[in-house]
Amino acid sequence: MAKKILKRSDLTKLVASVGKAGGAFVAPKAVANGLVEYVFIKKADEIEFDYIVPGKSFKEANFPQTEVVARFKNDPEGVTVEGVELNPPRVVIFGARPCDAKSSESLNSVFTWDFIDEFYTKREDAMVTITVACTTGDNACFCTSVGIKPDDTDGSDLLLRETEGGDFTVEAVTDKGKAFIKEEKAVFTEGKATPKERTIFEPRKLDVDLEKIGEYLKDTDHYEGDLWADMARKCIGCGSCTYACPTCHCFDITDEGGFSETERRKNWDSCQFDFFTLHASGHNPRDRQYKRWRNRFMCKFNIYPGKFKTKGCVGCGRCVRVCPVRLDITEVMEEISGA
Amino acid sequence: MKNLYLPELVTIEDITNEAPDVVTFRLVFKDEALKESFEFKTGQFGLYSALGLGESTFCIASPDTRKGYIECTFRKSGRVTGALAAMSVGDTMGFRGPYGNAFPIEDWKGKNLVFIAGGIGLPPVRSVIWSCLDKREDFGDITIVYGSRAVADLVYKEELAHWEERDDINLVQTVDPGGETPEWKGKVGFVPTIVKETAPKADNTIAVICGPPIMIKFTLSALEELGFSDEAVYTTLENKMKCGVGKCGRCNVGDIYVCKEGPVYTAAEVKLMYNDF
Numbered sequence: 001m002a003k004k005i006l007k008r009s010d011l012t013k014l015v016a017s018v019g020k021a022g023g024a025f026v027a028p029k030a031v032a033n034g035l036v037e038y039v040f041i042k043k044a045d046e047i048e049f050d051y052i053v054p055g056k057s058f059k060e061a062n063f064p065q066t067e068v069v070a071r072f073k074n075d076p077e078g079v080t081v082e083g084v085e086l087n088p089p090r091v092v093i094f095g096a097r098p099c100d101a102k103s104s105e106s107l108n109s110v111f112t113w114d115f116i117d118e119f120y121t122k123r124e125d126a127m128v129t130i131t132v133a134c135t136t137g138d139n140a141c142f143c144t145s146v147g148i149k150p151d152d153t154d155g156s157d158l159l160l161r162e163t164e165g166g167d168f169t170v171e172a173v174t175d176k177g178k179a180f181i182k183e184e185k186a187v188f189t190e191g192k193a194t195p196k197e198r199t200i201f202e203p204r205k206l207d208v209d210l211e212k213i214g215e216y217l218k219d220t221d222h223y224e225g226d227l228w229a230d231m232a233r234k235c236i237g238c239g240s241c242t243y244a245c246p247t248c249h250c251f252d253i254t255d256e257g258g259f260s261e262t263e264r265r266k267n268w269d270s271c272q273f274d275f276f277t278l279h280a281s282g283h284n285p286r287d288r289q290y291k292r293w294r295n296r297f298m299c300k301f302n303i304y305p306g307k308f309k310t311k312g313c314v315g316c317g318r319c320v321r322v323c324p325v326r327l328d329i330t331e332v333m334e335e336i337s338g339a
Numbered sequence: 340m341k342n343l344y345l346p347e348l349v350t351i352e353d354i355t356n357e358a359p360d361v362v363t364f365r366l367v368f369k370d371e372a373l374k375e376s377f378e379f380k381t382g383q384f385g386l387y388s389a390l391g392l393g394e395s396t397f398c399i400a401s402p403d404t405r406k407g408y409i410e411c412t413f414r415k416s417g418r419v420t421g422a423l424a425a426m427s428v429g430d431t432m433g434f435r436g437p438y439g440n441a442f443p444i445e446d447w448k449g450k451n452l453v454f455i456a457g458g459i460g461l462p463p464v465r466s467v468i469w470s471c472l473d474k475r476e477d478f479g480d481i482t483i484v485y486g487s488r489a490v491a492d493l494v495y496k497e498e499l500a501h502w503e504e505r506d507d508i509n510l511v512q513t514v515d516p517g518g519e520t521p522e523w524k525g526k527v528g529f530v531p532t533i534v535k536e537t538a539p540k541a542d543n544t545i546a547v548i549c550g551p552p553i554m555i556k557f558t559l560s561a562l563e564e565l566g567f568s569d570e571a572v573y574t575t576l577e578n579k580m581k582c583g584v585g586k587c588g589r590c591n592v593g594d595i596y597v598c599k600e601g602p603v604y605t606a607a608e609v610k611l612m613y614n615d616f
């Protein structure tokens with residue numbers, strides 16, 4: 001049977017139809033010279049098709065950089081507390097990459113182990129992830145080295161592959177994806193034959209062994225030693241790598257506003273900042289930058305796979321691209337794999 | 340929608356000034372039903388908010404055997420604790436919890452107990468002490484070693500006087516050399532030294548310690564010398580926390596999330612942790 005097709009020219013219809021049903025449409029857009037980001041779009045002609053991965057992942061759709069969780073009012077009658085009731089509209093993510101799609105599993109694993117953070121789950125439930133398999137990439141991409149393929153379906157509701165003609169073949173991955181095709185059947189058409197698909201990108205393969213890295217990190221003695229200080233000497237603690245990372249889940253909780261009316265917010269935070277773990281007493285368990293960098297590595301290759309049973313690193317390469325001092329995590333991965 | 344970050348409102352029913360900049364609040368839930376149903380286990384903690392300014396993490400310092408209220412003891416040190424300390428009886432604040440694991444005191448039936456605390460490390464231990472004292476017949480000998488830098492810094496002074504009077508508790512109080520006053524009747528010396536001097540017997544005994552990291556370190560070796568096994572020594576870890584529910588990612592010691600898997604650990608467990616304190 002021939003695969004279903006989504007014509008590029010039908011995206012106009014799709015964007016309009018999703019909007020008409022009250023949903024939002026997120027897609028890559030060239031927001032500045034050379035910078036592509038996932039943003040809410042209103043019209044299909046805003047969509048950028050020539051991108052590797054957008055600057056930030058689409059995690060902002062299910063884990064916004066800042067979000068109100070409660071509101072307080074302080075007046076002479078007393079204090080009132082009101083929790084935010086989330087009722088997110090459908091959000092269609094178009095043009096996700098398999099690495100980012102996979103990262104939803106990671107975020108989900110943190111936000112649902114034992115306690116369930118409904119600010120995350122409600123948004124995720126309302127999301128339809130339409131991934132476009134990668135036909136382009138760069139030297140920072142390394143998904144195949146962490147067990148993901150540039151046309152993997154994990155975490156996607158639909159997987160699209162570009163055809164030579166610029167349209168997309170459609171693979172329904174989840175029930176949610178199937179239902180979406182049914183709802184939007186006007187744009188998911190069926191031809192007689194499947195058109196020729198473009199070749200999938202082949203990222204560079206690192207000389208890494210995730211199991212070996214995992215074993216290395218399991219040994220608490222390996223937390224000591226000069227390796228970390230040596231490897232992370234350059235790090236200036238800017239936090240860019242963690243903000244760009246699709247699996248980073250850390251946040252701060254702050255009350256913002258005046259004393260009479262305040263919002264309690266969840267705001268992205270980063271383990272690369274010195275204040276992150278600073279105790280009220282003045283003691284800081286991670287008082288040096290290399291200790292903070294070590295924590296990030298530990299988080300990605302021990303805590304995520306060990307505790308949460310998901311991937312801490314999806315190989316999107318963002319941290320490698322954004323680091324102002326070119327501290328390349330893949331070099332540390334290779335070093336430890338060879339240790 | 341279930342909102343993990345929404346605090347419950349509590350009223351400050353009583354305030355005790357314990358030491359310079361250290362206060363104890365007695366808190367009662369505004370919601371009558373919650374006031375009745377609220378339960379926790381000794382060792383658990385909560386997030387207390389000065390609504391509009393933010394949250395701070397403290398242990399629940401009252402025993403789990405007393406219903407209808409909770410207490411917390413904290414030192415005024417930052418924006419939130421400063422705002423809390425400025426509040427008065429009758430004021431409203433926020434509470435989220437209880438979170439974390441607890442001291443397994445049910446498993447300690449029939450055993451002798453040694454409580455060791457330094458300075459502001461007494462509040463979590465005090466919760467355990469009273470939880471055990473309220474079931475006094477379940478336990479053997481009870482020894483408490485408590486020390487602080489100076490006499491003025493000792494917290495729960497009234498309770499210390501009460502424990503001193505009871506003949507079913509052996510209370511040993513100490514202050515660091517130089518911290519004594521002319522009236523001071525207790526010991527002078529650092530907590531680990533006084534623990535060694537007091538020499539509680541290790542046989543069939545559980546020890547609970549809490550205090551500054553340096554005190555814990557040396558007390559652990561003192562207990563080891565006295566023959567305590569690492570499995571019989573409990574402590575509660577402190578770390579910076581924001582969510583309390585395993586999401587915000589900042590309380591981990593290596594691969595351990597203190598807010599979820601702790602804060603109570605045996606010395607044996609602590610020794611297996613990454614050097615990330």
Ligand code: SF4
Pocket residue numbers: 242245247248249250269270271272295296297299300588
């Ligand atoms: S601990 Fe650091 S590396 Fe891990 S999720 Fe949080 S910010 Fe990212």
Ligand code: SF4
Pocket residue numbers: 234235236237238239240241242272319322323324325326327
């Ligand atoms: S982006 Fe580079 S310099 Fe900035 S915190 Fe990450 S590793 Fe350090």
Ligand code: FES
Pocket residue numbers: 579580581582583584585586587588589590591596597598599
């Ligand atoms: S306090 Fe947020 S993860 Fe532990």
